[in-house]
Amino acid sequence: MSLEQKINQDIKTAMIAKDNVRLRGLRAIKAAILLAKTEKTQVEELNEEGEIKVLQKLAKQRKESGDIYRNQNRDDLYQIEIEELQVIEEYLPKQLDKSAIEEVVKSIIAAVGATSVKDMGKVMGAANQQLAGKADGKTISEVVKSFLI
Incomplete structure (x- = not known):
């Protein structure tokens, strides 16, 4: 099962469970994958390595945004970024220490x-x-x- 198919399945599950936090993170992943697939530079099908790069980019964006929000004392926005980051990290390979x-x-x-x-x-x-x-x-x-x- 490709990552995109797994994300679509998990979106359905999150909708049924009314898990808005997880749903928001999953929709961000799905949007990023769709964007990567439609880019003009992407000639062949998005492979597993490309999907991981997309997820890493999303995780990095969330970390950086979270740091900015924390420095500006915007704990409400910081919390949203961290919640989405946790969902994204579930689909990334285990990071080395x-x-x-x-x-x-x-x-x-x-x-x-x-x-x-x-x-x-x-x-x-x-x-x-x-x-x-x-x-x-x-x-x-x-x-x-x-x-x-």
């Missing part, structure tokens, strides 16, 4: 032979490829910087 990311980055640095910040691009390219869907770019970047500085 920081120690697991550090282990992967250490092995990549050793394999690439990176010694300074100048080599960060090589390490980030390999790390993003190896950790795709398992960790966000910001966390990977922070870990790589901590090892190369």
